[in-house]
Every structure is written in C-alpha cells, then in structure tokens.
Amino acid sequence: MDPTSVSERENVTLICRTKCTLDPITAYSWYKNGQPIPNSNTSSPVYSLFSVSSEDTGRYSCAVEGHEDLPSAEETLTVTYGPRNTSVSVSPSGEIMEGSSVTLTCSSESNPPVDKYTWYKKNVTSSKASGQSYSITNIISEDRGEYYCEAENTIASNNSTALMIIIAEKQTSVLTAAVGIIVVVLGVILASCLSGFMWFRKKASKSTFDTRHTADDGQGDSSAVYVNISGMAMTPAAAQTVATFDQEQDEDVQPTVEQAAEEDPSVLYSTVNKPRTKKT
Structure with missing residues (x-):
C-alpha cells in the first residue's frame, strides 16, 4: 500500500500490492488501526x-x-x-480584582500544529501580544474588555470567540464598605441624639408648663410681686411690714397666692401690691 x-477534503486512493500470483477473482480486505473496516471487502485492490x-487519519493495511x-x-x-x-x-x-494578574490561554486543533498565536482586544486594531x-x-x-486569539499554521488560520474580562475596582469596593460603616455609625449617633433631645424637650416642656401655670395664676393683678422668702431670716420689723401688706391686699389676690402656695408648700409667698392712685 x-x-x-493529504489535505482535508481531498480524495484518497489506497492500493494493495503483493508479489504473489493471485487468482483473478481474488478478494481483498481492509483494516484501519488493526480493525476491519466495515463493508471494505472488494475484488479490487483499490x-x-x-x-x-x-x-x-490512521494506520491502514x-x-x-x-x-x-x-x-x-x-x-x-x-x-x-x-x-x-x-x-x-x-x-x-x-471577576478580576484591580491590581491583580490574569493569564489568557489559547487552544486550537490543527495538523500540523499551530505555529503562531496572536492576541487581540476587540475594537483595537493592533495586536496585544503573541504566544x-x-x-x-x-x-x-x-484593561477590561473582550479578548480573542488567532491560531495559525502552514495551512490556514482561525480566530477564537471573544472572552470578556471583568475588573472589579478595589477602591470602589473599599469605599462602599466605608460608606456603609459611616451610615451605620451616623444612624446610631442620630438615634442617640434624638432620644436625648426628646427627653430634654419633655423636661423643658414640664418646666415651661409649671412656669406658665404659676404666671397665669398671677395675671389677676399685674401689680402683684411675688417674693420667695423661704428659708430667709425675718426681722421683727420685716415681719410687721409683711403683715401690714397682707392686711391691705385685695380679696381677688388672695386666692392667687393661696393657689401658688398649693403648688409648692415648702415655699412661702408674699404679695406686695402697688398703691392705687385714687381717682379725683
């Protein structure tokens, strides 16, 4: 034989020869890689x-x-x-992290083997590398984008499909985590501030209510002056003066003082009325 x-897609003729004298109607059998080829028995040596x-491709006999x-x-x-x-x-x-390394490998089937590999990035005219x-x-x-390779041997060349390289930016990842932490911390601080503010408002509102309540009680006579003399030592003359003022106060003021005294029994209030000018 x-x-x-031969090159792919060509026609091939195999011929079996022998030095022996054969009968004209002798039949031949064909084998590939040591195994009989189905339907290959023929009376022709071709x-x-x-x-x-x-x-x-293989070994024929x-x-x-x-x-x-x-x-x-x-x-x-x-x-x-x-x-x-x-x-x-x-x-x-x-996904490839920014700052790291990546290796692309090109594979192809051919006979004879590929003798040249060339790398390209999509939408870039010049090649990126060889090998x-x-x-x-x-x-x-x-560096993100689509990459492909070209494989070439003495017969032809062939391009691979493009492979997308996705790159994760390291700074973006760190910044995102930092922003998340800051938001949580600010949320905790804001919640604490709001809690303290509401408590302060509540206390302030109560104090304002007490002050307004006391002031409203004294609106019956704008000329009245309240003096807290609790815990103060009083001389006999001062006591006499207070007693004199008490006797001269109007009846419409007395309930006000008494009501103020009910607010805090520990405080002694004294009312001083401005002298009224007699109308002529």
Whole structure:
C-alpha cells in the first residue's frame, strides 16, 4: 500500500500490492488501526476515500481473502488541516480584582500544529501580544474588555470567540464598605441624639408648663410681686411690714397666692401690691 499525506477534503486512493500470483477473482480486505473496516471487502485492490477529514487519519493495511493472517505492513494516512475549535480560557476565572494578574490561554486543533498565536482586544486594531499564553499583570480598569486569539499554521488560520474580562475596582469596593460603616455609625449617633433631645424637650416642656401655670395664676393683678422668702431670716420689723401688706391686699389676690402656695408648700409667698392712685 502506498503511504499518503493529504489535505482535508481531498480524495484518497489506497492500493494493495503483493508479489504473489493471485487468482483473478481474488478478494481483498481492509483494516484501519488493526480493525476491519466495515463493508471494505472488494475484488479490487483499490480502496477509495472521498473528501477526507481528520477522522480518516490512521494506520491502514490490507490482506488477501483467505490469508487474513498475512496482512500487509501498515501505512499511515495523514490528513492535514488548518486550526479549528479555537478557544480562550482565563485564570483565575470570574471577576478580576484591580491590581491583580490574569493569564489568557489559547487552544486550537490543527495538523500540523499551530505555529503562531496572536492576541487581540476587540475594537483595537493592533495586536496585544503573541504566544499561546498572554498575561496581564497589575490589571487596571482600562484593561477590561473582550479578548480573542488567532491560531495559525502552514495551512490556514482561525480566530477564537471573544472572552470578556471583568475588573472589579478595589477602591470602589473599599469605599462602599466605608460608606456603609459611616451610615451605620451616623444612624446610631442620630438615634442617640434624638432620644436625648426628646427627653430634654419633655423636661423643658414640664418646666415651661409649671412656669406658665404659676404666671397665669398671677395675671389677676399685674401689680402683684411675688417674693420667695423661704428659708430667709425675718426681722421683727420685716415681719410687721409683711403683715401690714397682707392686711391691705385685695380679696381677688388672695386666692392667687393661696393657689401658688398649693403648688409648692415648702415655699412661702408674699404679695406686695402697688398703691392705687385714687381717682379725683
């Protein structure tokens, strides 16, 4: 059998030869990689393969029917083809943190093997790098985008599909966490302030109510003056003066003083009335 090396999609003819004298009606059997090829028994020493592909690559042999134990030597059929099934893988996978490194790897099937790899970034005319692997160190936000590779051998070339590189900005992540912490802290402080303010307002409102209540009680006579003399030592003359004023006070003031005294029994109130000018 004649050895053959062909390109993909070509037609191939295998011929079985022997030095023995054979019967004109001798049949032949064909084998691939040591296994019989189905429906390959023929009375002709010729076996044809049409539009070969990479699946037809292998070791072929033949034998004369009835002497299958004496097959021919194996000959290799080689089918060459350009790169195909080209793809890109990335390590590490997933979202890439800004400042870290990433490696892209190009894979492709071809015969003969790929002898040139070229890297491109989508929407950028010039190539980024060459070689089966492409590494980006200290990656930044400008490196995000779609990357693909071109695989090439002596027959043809083939591009992979584009792979998207997503980059997470480190500063954004830290800032987001910091803002979250600040919001929580401010919320706690604000809640504490509001609680203290409401308590203060409540206390202040009560004091204001007491003051207004006492003041309202004295509106019956705007000329009345209240003096807190609790705990003060009084001389006999001062006591006499107070007694004199008490005798001269109007009847409409007395309930007011008494009501004020009821507010706080521990405080002694004295009312001083301004002398009234007699009308002529």
